[in-house]
Amino acid sequence: MNLEAQRAELERLAPELLEKKKIEKIHELPELEGAENGVVMRFAPGPTGPLHIGHTRAAILNDEYVKRYGGKYIIRLEDTNPPTILPEAYDLITKDLDWLGIEYHEVVNQSSRFKIYYEYAEKLLQGGFAYVCTCPPDDWRTLKEDKKPCPHRSLEPNIHLDLWEKMLVGEFKPGEISLVVKTDLEHPNPAVRDFVALRLVDEPHPLTGDEFRVYPLYNFSVAIDDHLMEMSHVLRGKDHLNNTLRQEYIYEHMGWKKPVFIHYGWVSIEDTELSTRKIKASIEEGKYTGWNDVRLGTIAALARRGIRSEAIRQYWIEVGIKSVDIKFSWQNLYAYNKGIIDPVAKRYFFVWNPKKVTIKGENIIKSHAPLHPEKSELGNREVILSGDPIEIQVVSEDVEPLSPGTRIRFKDLCNSTSETPVVFNYAGNDLSFVKEGAKIIHWVGPDAVPAKVHMPDGKIIDGLAEKAASDSISEIVQFERFGFVKLEKGNEIEAYFAHK
């Protein structure tokens, strides 16, 4: 029986089986192994600047899991490299997290934990799992690349403890001494052989000043903190795969139970400047107006444009925690955002590239345009136009190509036929006109206010917005036939473009 025949037979016997069942699948994150009794998770940014879209995956996904399983969510600011710290970032980051809807239970600065790090450094030294090295950094690295130990590696713990003491009290200068964690010099992966755990920094720290000179390095402080803070799961990007390998040596040296490590894929975000260092420099040069310049991918910029945090959350949940490398898709993010804001955004007319046109044959026309096409309860924008002839402004491109006699419906206003591209004859207000093929265009009356739309590429589109739009300052609205924007107060109407 071929496919057609089978189908025909089925149709005869059990037609209901042929109906395609539409399964609305709600996309969910996969379960986490060993999470049944709650989790402790963390998000650990360096306070080098405010958060950007790239940070939100880790921040949101960890949050999602803590919300799902219950437990504790710790924000740990990894401020162990004074030169790169931006003091205001501490506040900017928690503000960004709040905006994102992250429910964290604790905020910890690593800079407040130096004594703890020293304590564990000493333990590692005592156990023979670390050594204090005074080789020139380059020499030490070269030896490591050749799988060779430096002369200090095999010395007795007592000697190291003694040097460590001297390192702490200030007998050395930065670059002269460091504390190194032993891993496996024979390891085929050069990225996991012995790594430096603590070093000297002379630059004052914005929070602790010059109280400490011995600074922990990333892999060391992370391993200590993750254990002490009792992390059950560490969910982070794949770029940390080799760091995990290194950190696991510390767990093994100390005899600690490891958390569950999960690494999601690398995300490439095109066409968006995300480098904190570069952004900071450009702000100082005046190239960007600030951290919330709409050309940027910072949380502050996205919020300003009318991107909702729920959209970002939905996007990352959809993407999930697979270890595939992905391309970030603005388009998909915008689609989620549109789903959220379209049902609530008020509609207004914005006329770019405006052109004055006249309507002859009627001296008073009233317009009631709904603020939202499906939500009549939001009310209308009422405009009364009068004059002889009546004068309005429309988008030039809408009328320029018009040949005489073309039917045009001015949306929510009236019908007309064109006499010339700028002169129209009133043709009643019966909506069947649209059915007959009239083109619908939007317009603004004489009371329109100047408006500027700031596009994400930095371009500014000047035009006129209907007066009622001033009632929605600081809201996300839709400029019909243009796109969604967020309104800001200015001398005129300042709008920041979100997406179509």
Place this chain on the structure above:
RNA sequence: GCUCCCAUAGUGUAGUGGCCAAUCAUGUGGGCCUCUCGAGCCCACGACUCGGGUUCAAAUCCCGAUGGGAGCACCA
């Protein structure tokens, strides 16, 4: 150079050996619609990287190739 990770439509995703003639979303094209180049509804387009192997049966397991990505800092 060494090491590691990954591979389903343009993008993201479901899929854990038979129910895959492959899911959903997004996108693109078209249609419906008394008012958006919007929304909604409907239709269409579009993918298992390649080559071997295991098996009655492979998107799914194994090997190899190719391609993409990351790490090899006294940054985080």
